[in-house]
Amino acid sequence: MGDIKNQLRKDLTTAMKQRDDFAKSTIRMALAAIQYAEVAGDEAHDLSEAEEIKVLTKEQHSRTESAETYAAAGRPELAEKEAAEAEFLGRYLPKQLSEAELTAIVDAQMAATEAELGAKPTMRQMGSIVKAVNEKVAGQADGKTVATLVKARINIG
Structure with a gap:
């Protein structure tokens, strides 16, 4: 329990x-x-x-x-x-992450995915990136917020 x-x-x-x-x-x-x-x-x-x-x-x-x-x-x-x-x-519930903290986690996952692929992540990798970030933040950030941030980061790159 x-x-x-x-x-x-x-x-x-x-x-x-x-x-x-x-x-x-x-x-x-x-x-x-x-x-x-x-x-x-x-x-x-x-x-x-x-x-x-x-x-x-x-x-x-x-x-x-x-x-x-x-x-x-x-x-x-x-x-x-x-x-x-x-x-x-x-x-x-655990304290929610600030936008800056969440952005840092997303950026780190994007960099890891880029290193793995050898190229910038695209919308194809969005699901796997969101999943990995959600596992790291476990309850400290809303999944919708994570997905929105990942999508914005992919479109910027």
């Missing part, structure tokens, strides 16, 4: 003692998502910390998208709730 799940359980106990309904419901939702992921697939297993981060990142992303949808539909009270849940989940 990963550290995140343990921390969520401790925080749930604290939230229950403090009668913090928002924290209770958000933590329970996060624990349910982790438990669902544990039993999904062929065989039940405890998730590694990386897998827990992946589940919580997905939940956070879902809340952020819902908040945007509610805001666009003129439901600010629901948008606010979803945004607050997304922010709350962020406490359990």
Whole structure:
């Protein structure tokens, strides 16, 4: 069992003692998502910390998208709730990389790919570069942001 799940359980106990309904419901939702992921697939297993981060990142992303949808539909009270849940989940995720840090990682992977190919990477190599960068940043950057940055770097070169 990963550290995140343990921390969520401790925080749930604290939230229950403090009668913090928002924290209770958000933590329970996060624990349910982790438990669902544990039993999904062929065989039940405890998730590694990386897998827990992946589940919580997905939940956070879902809340952020819902908040945007509610805001666009003129439901600010629901948008606010979803945004607050997304922010709350962020406490359990690794610190996000700055744009400069992410750019440095992308540039290093582009250079490695160029050295491997003996030529500048093209759009054909974009998928492999994005995959390699996503593995390195594991939860510290959004996949869409990584893909956008890699595409921009390929088009510059």
